[in-house]
Amino acid sequence: MPAAAKSVLTVALIGNPNTGKSTLFSALAGMSQHVANYPGATVEKKTGRMTCAGQRYELIDLPGLYSLSPRSRDEMVAVDVLLGQQKGANPVDAVICIVDAVNLLRNLYLVSQVRELGLPTVVAVNMLDVAAARSIALDLPRLERQLGVPVVGVQAHRRVGIAELKAALARAVKDPAPGEETLFPPVFEDEVARLQGTFSRTAGAGPMPAFLARRLLLDTSGYLAGRLRPSVDGSGLGATVGSSYHAGCTAGPVGSGTPALSTALQEARERLRAACCPIPAVEPAVRYAWAERMLTGALSEPDRRRPTVTDRIDHSLTHWFWGLLFFAAVMLIVFQSVFTWARPAMEAIEGAETALGGWLQNHLAEGALRSLLVGGVLSGVGSVLQFLPQILILFFFLGILEDCGYLARAAFLMDKFMARIGLSGKSFIPMLSCFACTVPGIMAARVIENERDRLTTILVAPLLTCSARLPVYTLLIAAFIPDRTYCGGLLNLQGLTLAGLYLLGIIVAVTAALVLKKTLLRGQSPPFVLELPSYKWPSLRTVVQRVLGRGWIFLHTAGTLILAVSILVWAGLYYPHHSDAVAPLIQERQQLQQQVKQLAGNDSARSNAEVRLREIAREIDGVHQRHSILGRLGHFLEPAVRPLGWDWRIGCAVIASLPAREVVVATMGVMYNAGEDEDNRALKERLRDVTWEGSGKPVFSIPTALSIMVFFALCAQCGATLAVMRRETNSWRWPAFTFAYMTVLAYLGALATYQVGTWLGG
Amino acid sequence: MNTNSVPLQHLAAGQAGCICRLLGQPDVLHRLEEFGLRPGTRIEMFRPGNPCIVRLGGCKVCLRADDLLHILVEPIDGAAPGQGCCRRRRWRGGTG
Known part of the structure; x- marks a missing residue:
């Protein structure tokens, strides 16, 4: 027995979806779980350790699947792990196959495939309590005799039968069952x-x-x-x-x-x-015939099925009206909570960032290092952490909905609508999540097993209006859209503009999905078949573990990239940092500082000087940025952005907001010498006064403001989104494609908005 | 083919049928048969429409029929589950 000679044996846990596999995994491995991705694959790899009778085991939780026919990513990884071909996974020494007592026939299909691997196998029969409630009687000893492998009854969520399962595993490894005869003709x-x-x-x-x-x-x-x-x-x-x-x-x-x-x-x-003997039709025929033989005499089901609690709930929750109403209410509560709960956390992160930045400003000498730490590293780390509360809260709710079984019903309810744009109901929740933040939306798309549907969902996800666009919208709308009301105060022009921007995102996303499914990702999708599991109370442990895993993957993969891009953009705005251009300002500052020292504390001249000093500080920042690499790039690109109604400073701010689009507000503040303040009041006023260089014509008009907003509605200015997209598609090809198509769309949209707007405005 | 067979979509809520035939691409059919949707199996309509929800074995399944897949069933009128299916297996009523 070569397997028993190894110090750590690798055990794969395999089973159909919704059989309680994750719960059993937690029961076996305890807290020693580790979640990562398989190298070169977007499938989650969950491993854990356990010890039984002095033997150490490494547990691998394989994705839930119905068959070992490798068709989806999950199945491919599972097959590769079982065959010892998967990178980053040890060869498997034994298999625990978890089956659902309520659905034994279909579950035994997978067992019949697993037993052909010739590995020591234990079958864990879960949900015996549910089966008993449905008057399904199971003769486990008889099933064990007929299957020829150890069969153990467990109740994973109550931790019942875990010790017996471990003991059976130890026995199976020590004394593997003899190889079975073939099922095939x-x-x-x-x-x-x-x-x-x-x-x-x-x-x-x-x-x-x-x-x-x-x-x-x-x-x-x-x-x-x-x-x-x-x-x-x-x-x-x-x-x-x-x-x-x-x-x-x-x-x-x-x-x-x-x-x-x-x-x-x-x-x-x-x-x-x-x-x-037609291939592949022979396989289900022989395997189901085997499964039926195995269950003969071991399983007895009642003749008449009584409606279960799940049936009663489903009568309401899958109803076209009540079901949709309930779904809308659930989504409302989830998103309300995401926004209300995430805001304090995000504000705390921002506060800590500001405090730390202030401390660095005071304790480090002025220069490149301070600027790098404050403007590059700190703001980069800050913009990474800013996403975290939303991601964690959203995944917490999605985890609960998934674990209790509701997510499948939501997919059913939404399938009718999603089918019209060529997708399935499974794409709905990821897309809806994008209105909070695109990053968790793209990560949530993992539930879509059809590769083309998943890619389409991911590629159009950044078009849906995420919460990071709101700062840009609110600033520009408040500054430039007249506060007019219609219909007796019911409709407000500012509100309508905001709603229009959301609608624009949805319409373009739907169109893009339709176009993608007809062109680049064309092809027949397999029929939409989805199991609706029985409802159950969600396990907090499973949910929290999943949330933490997702959070870590985000920090690990997106975080590093956003940080790198933030530092690059900082360098672009900082260097070459010539002092010639700011020499007169520095001279004036020195004079004023001298004055302030000499004047008394309550002198009005002194407070005037202090106001001027703050202005000078902003002007120095502005001069440096205007002369920086990015500033020059802005000048260079002005002919390209002029048809959009932008001056070079807007173009420059847009480039600087590449890592995170909300940065554009702060950058415009510096570019227009307005500084950064609490509610951007100074910036709003400053923007109204900005004129084109060399003429007195104001830069910002309603068409220009609209053109900027349309650009931000459609562009892919978000490093986190692109990094997560790379992670989830495992290639730079798709993020690059998304960035390209969205930037072109954004440019054309902004161009059309400005040109039509100026034409209409005369 | 059996003359009594109708498309799955024709079953009313609560009505049961026996799957007679699946029509579609071999690979698609392979997947569905592995999933348990195969000729001779009892299927019961839970929520008609497209997509519909059917009861299959011990679970509920959401299905969207399209051009790629046609499921033909033979309705079982008023019969108790486990009776009257075209190739219904009797082996399960064992000792327990």
Whole structure:
């Protein structure tokens, strides 16, 4: 037994979705959980440790799946882990297969696939209490005899049966059950044997395991064959998307493996079809027949099914009217809480940032280092942390909704609407989350297993108006949109403008989704099939663990990038930092400082001098930024932004807001010598007075303000979004594409707004 | 094909049927059959429409039928679950 000789054995936990797998994992591993991503994949890798009878185990929680046919990202990773081909995961020594007592027949399908791996296997039957409540009787000892592997009844959420499960695992590892006979007809097994011969000849390696040969024959998508190619680069998203793109055809062109292997597979499938053993239809037939044999005499179900609590709840919650009403109420409460709870935390982070910045200002000498720490590092860290409260709170609520089973109902309710734009109901919650913050929205898109739908959702997500756009909107609307009311005070022009901007985001997002699904991400989506799990009380532990995991992934992946871009933008605004341009101002400052020292505290001349000193400080900042690299870039780009009604300073502020769009307010403040103050009152007034250089014409008019707002409604000025997008799609291709298409849209939108606006305004 | 078979969408709420045939691409069908949607299985309409909710085995499933997938069922009129299905297996009424 080579497995038992190792000091730490790797145990994979596998099971259908909604079987209580995460709860069982927590019960087994306790607090020793670690969440990361598989290298080169966007699938979460959850590991934990446990000890039983002196043997140490490493537990791997595989994604919940119905079958080992590798079609989705989750299934591909699970198959790769089980076959020992996944980077970053140890070869598996044993498997715990968790099954749902209420749904045993379908759960045994996966068990039948797992048992062919030839690994020591234990079956944990969960939800026995639910089964008992439904008068489903299970004879576990008989099931164990018929299955030939240890079967243990557990109640994961009550921690019942965990010790027995561990003991059964230890027994199974020490004394593995003998290999089972095949389920497939002889003609199929002949082909498996032939394939085992072909493959060892082709690759020059040892004989292929029978399990792998069977899966190769059954996997008509060509994914597995592609993985077996020696130099295949199958870990990137390109390969993942590719194989699901072509999942419809047999022996797909992407990743079809070594020519000899793919030809052999195709020929074998042809021969099998001729012998009335069609691939892949033979698999469900033989496996379900086996599962039914296994359950014979072990399972007895009542003839008449009584309505359960879940049924009663579902009668209301999936109703087209009451269900939608309830859903709207839930969403309202969630988003209200996200905004009200996140605000104090965000203000606290901002306060700490300001306090720390002030302390640094006072304790460090003026110069590049201080400016870097305050303007680059601190503001970068601040803008990363600013996102965290919203992300954590949103995922807390989504976690609760998911864990209690409601999220599937929400997907059902929204599917009708989402189907019209070519997506499924599963895209709705991620998109809705984007109105709070695009980052958790994109992360929440992991629940969409269809790769094209997921990509479409992610690519249009930044178009939906997130809360970071609000500072820009409120500043410009308050400064330039007249405060007029219509319909007896019911409608307000400022409010209408804001609503219009939200609507613009939604309309463009819907259009973009439609266009993407018709062009770049074209292809037939598999039918929308979604299991609606029984309702249950959410487990706080599971929810909190998930929230912390997501928060960490954000800090880890997006945080570093945002920090880097913040420092780059700081450098762009700081250097070359010539002192020639500010020499007269510095001279004046010195004179004033002398004056202030000499004057008495209550002298009006002294307070005038102090006011002037503050002005000078702002002007110095402004002069430096105007002469900086970015300032020059702004001058250089002015011809491009002039048709939008912008002067070079707006263009410059827009470039500086690349890492985070809300920064544009502060940058404009510095650019226009208004400084940064509490409620931007000075900035609002300053903006109204700004004139084009060389003429007395004001820069800001209603069309210009609208053009800036339209630009910010449509642009992708958010480092965090782009970084998370890279993380979730595993490539720079998609964030680059999103940035490009959104910037073009934003430019054209702003151009149209300004030109039409000025034309209408005469 | 059985003449009594109708598309799944024709089942009324609470009405049960037996899946007679699935029509669609082989790969799509493979996935659905693995999921438990296969000929001979009893299916009960819970919430008709598109998407609809059906009861399948011990769970509820939300399904959206489209051009890619046609599910033909043979309605079971007023019969108790476990009876009258075209290829209903009787093996489950075991000793328990």
